[in-house]
Amino acid sequence: MLPRGICASIAGLVVLVAQMAAPMAQEAYPNRTVRWVVPFPAGGPTDTLSRILTARLSEIWGQSVVVENKGGASGAIGTDFTAKSQPDGYTVMLGTQSTNASNMIFFPNLPYDPIKDFQPLTLIGTACMALVTAPNVPANTPKEFVEWAKKQDGGVSYASAAPGSSQHVAAELMVKRAGLNATHVPYRGSSAAMPDLMSGRVAFMFDNLPSALPAAKAGKVKALAQTCATRSPSAPDLPTMEESGFPDFAIEGWYGIFAPAKTPRPIVDKLSADINKVLMEPASLERWKALGFDPIGTTPEAFAERQKADLAYWKKMIEYTGIKVE
Numbered sequence: 001m002l003p004r005g006i007c008a009s010i011a012g013l014v015v016l017v018a019q020m021a022a023p024m025a026q027e028a029y030p031n032r033t034v035r036w037v038v039p040f041p042a043g044g045p046t047d048t049l050s051r052i053l054t055a056r057l058s059e060i061w062g063q064s065v066v067v068e069n070k071g072g073a074s075g076a077i078g079t080d081f082t083a084k085s086q087p088d089g090y091t092v093m094l095g096t097q098s099t100n101a102s103n104m105i106f107f108p109n110l111p112y113d114p115i116k117d118f119q120p121l122t123l124i125g126t127a128c129m130a131l132v133t134a135p136n137v138p139a140n141t142p143k144e145f146v147e148w149a150k151k152q153d154g155g156v157s158y159a160s161a162a163p164g165s166s167q168h169v170a171a172e173l174m175v176k177r178a179g180l181n182a183t184h185v186p187y188r189g190s191s192a193a194m195p196d197l198m199s200g201r202v203a204f205m206f207d208n209l210p211s212a213l214p215a216a217k218a219g220k221v222k223a224l225a226q227t228c229a230t231r232s233p234s235a236p237d238l239p240t241m242e243e244s245g246f247p248d249f250a251i252e253g254w255y256g257i258f259a260p261a262k263t264p265r266p267i268v269d270k271l272s273a274d275i276n277k278v279l280m281e282p283a284s285l286e287r288w289k290a291l292g293f294d295p296i297g298t299t300p301e302a303f304a305e306r307q308k309a310d311l312a313y314w315k316k317m318i319e320y321t322g323i324k325v326e
Helices: 004-026 045-061 073-083 098-106 142-150 166-178 190-199 209-217 265-279 282-291 300-321
Strands: 034-038 065-069 091-096 118-133 156-160 182-186 204-208 222-226 252-260
Touching (some): 034 045, 073 098, 073 252, 098 252, 118 142, 118 265, 166 182, 166 204, 204 209, 252 265, 265 300
Parallel strands (some): 034 091
16 A cells, blocks of 8 residues: 555646646647648649638638648659658648559559558549640541541640549540550649640640630630540530440549548548538539539548549559550
8 A cells, every 4th residue: 555645646646647638638620730732733623622622621620721732753742741741630632543542553662552651531522534635636526536646647645644644544545445646745733734735735635624624615725525424514515435436435533632541530530521511512512513523522431442442443444555654
């Protein structure tokens, strides 16, 4: 049995620790600036979606949510940065099927594991792509484009947001199916590729609807078809590739929010719930429709399952097209 004085000291220490821990336990999240990483340059669809979401989250939380563009290496630079950040909820990332799925197939020596090093928060939505051409290309359908491309001496060139991206895979799928002579010109994001497409330096690309539709509506590029299995509600007049004579040509990309692995579960749940809430607000839905973005919103567990399932899908597509990324 401990002496009475020692017991009193221990009791006092316990009370002191409890008093110190109470404010920490009650501390609201977030109580400071949240860093929102976009692993691609500014101006592309990931950047546009991020700025809409973060502006509203800042209002809800009463804290700044700062978008940081960390592009390069097919999204690997920003993704690696996020993987190695503190798992405290103050660094999150808008990832894609390339950064957190297909890159794992293309780049076996990635400095991060797209599955193990991340905590999925929510699949915010999907967006198929559009086949877009330079405005001076004399074609209004995919078949007309193929006929024109086959007549070009030396073939044609096409752009993509990055080697191994969904844009790259979609273009190679069409090239292989149509028997085209085409040269891949990769860029650091869709926003970097679009000026060269508008000017005719490259003939075509498959770009995500959120960035392709505004350019097409402005007459800066031609949109010939979309890669959705069915027509997107945001582009009801744009035929699908399958409707245009390319069977089994349904490709969609996805966008999701990730935190570093081991982020505390209460913070994971709050982030997921608040982001999903913003996704489905009436004002947000109007903006998504204009961008050609189809919002979803899921639990962390459902998103994790989708991420793993997509690895098998993209592996099959990559093997068929024969794409190699050095």
